[in-house]
Amino acid sequence: MSGPTTYSLTVNGRAVEVQADDDAPLLHVLRHDLGLAGPRFGCGVGLCGACFVLLDGSPAPSCDTPMWSVIGKTVVTVEGLADGDSLHPVQQAFLDEQAAQCGFCVSGVLVSAAALLAAEPRPTEEQVAGSLDRNLCRCGVQRRMVAAVLRAATGAGPDGHSPGDES
Numbered sequence: 001m002s003g004p005t006t007y008s009l010t011v012n013g014r015a016v017e018v019q020a021d022d023d024a025p026l027l028h029v030l031r032h033d034l035g036l037a038g039p040r041f042g043c044g045v046g047l048c049g050a051c052f053v054l055l056d057g058s059p060a061p062s063c064d065t066p067m068w069s070v071i072g073k074t075v076v077t078v079e080g081l082a083d084g085d086s087l088h089p090v091q092q093a094f095l096d097e098q099a100a101q102c103g104f105c106v107s108g109v110l111v112s113a114a115a116l117l118a119a120e121p122r123p124t125e126e127q128v129a130g131s132l133d134r135n136l137c138r139c140g141v142q143r144r145m146v147a148a149v150l151r152a153a154t155g156a157g158p159d160g161h162s163p164g165d166e167s
Contacts, residue, residue: 012080038078049135052108078107101139
């Protein structure tokens with residue numbers, strides 16, 4: 001049995017090097033080696049969405065993604081969605097819509113929503129619901145989450161109006 005491998009990868013726009021076993025879950029490395037608390041351990045088998053991160057722009061469960069599979073990929077966690085002090089539009093919309101209850105699932109929901117908006121800037125309500133289908137929420141705020149993603153897509157501010165609206 002060999003020891004840990006040195007992995008060089010990009011996490012939240014920053015080149016990092018970590019030592020990990022080949023089969024170590026990405027979630028463990030993100031939380032314990034890199035100090036990123038956004039992705040959460042939920043089910044441990046990639047079914048609940050609490051640990052979702054973006055791998056090359058697509059949502060992926062970090063709890064069952066082994067380190068050997070992220071070689072050469074770009075990882076973005078919920079912490080990496082913001083641009084400096086400016087929240088990602090979906091993060092701001094979640095605040096404006098009060099779309100989080102306990103917060104356990106929210107980081108995974110936010111990265112899933114950000115991926116959707118990157119691929120489809122003006123999604124329908126059905127597309128939003130479909131893109132969040134793999135993210136489980138026990139608090140029952142799914143309707144607020146969908147509304148927040150739709151708000152982010154329109155660029156509406158806290159008052160519900162888009163910048164430049166005359167209404």
